[in-house]
Amino acid sequence: MKAEDLFHVGIVTHDLEATQTQLSSLLGYEWGPEIGAPLEVTLPSGLVTVEVRCAFSITTPRLEVVRSVPGTFWEPAEGSGVHHVGYWSDDVDADAAELVSQGYVTEATRSGPDGSLFFAFLRSDTGYRMELVTRAAEPHIQQCWAHH
Numbered sequence: 001m002k003a004e005d006l007f008h009v010g011i012v013t014h015d016l017e018a019t020q021t022q023l024s025s026l027l028g029y030e031w032g033p034e035i036g037a038p039l040e041v042t043l044p045s046g047l048v049t050v051e052v053r054c055a056f057s058i059t060t061p062r063l064e065v066v067r068s069v070p071g072t073f074w075e076p077a078e079g080s081g082v083h084h085v086g087y088w089s090d091d092v093d094a095d096a097a098e099l100v101s102q103g104y105v106t107e108a109t110r111s112g113p114d115g116s117l118f119f120a121f122l123r124s125d126t127g128y129r130m131e132l133v134t135r136a137a138e139p140h141i142q143q144c145w146a147h148h
Contacts, residue, residue, distance in 0.1 A: 092117035
């Protein structure tokens with residue numbers, strides 16, 4: 001993991017459209033399409049299917065606005081609009097293990113077709129949350145902010 005692997009700041013909100021409108025009005029952000037689907041993820045409580053929907057900004061620095069998922073950690077952060085920071089990872093399993101060795105707690109993971117981790121969300125004891133996403137997904141995710 002390196003600082004230059006940061007590719008977005010994630011914001012979770014109850015009202016995706018209102019959040020986008022406010023960020024557009026205040027800061028000039030433009031948005032790619034809303035994407036999402038039911039995802040099978042592993043939470044500390046076990047395997048669940050959650051409907052995760054989000055939109056990435058076309059404008060940089062890149063933001064991701066995520067619709068809240070009640071009853072999960074995908075809910076708006078208390079006292080802060082920032083929910084997580086997202087980093088590309090060449091080896092999500094190894095990077096997640098490194099974070100765990102530094103005291104981070106795993107909140108959610110999703111495996112890829114080959115069985116290795118596709119993404120992982122981990123939180124430090126101070127509340128700092130990181131999302132690691134396999135770099136193999138970069139070309140597909142970049143389509144979310146390609147100019148149309």
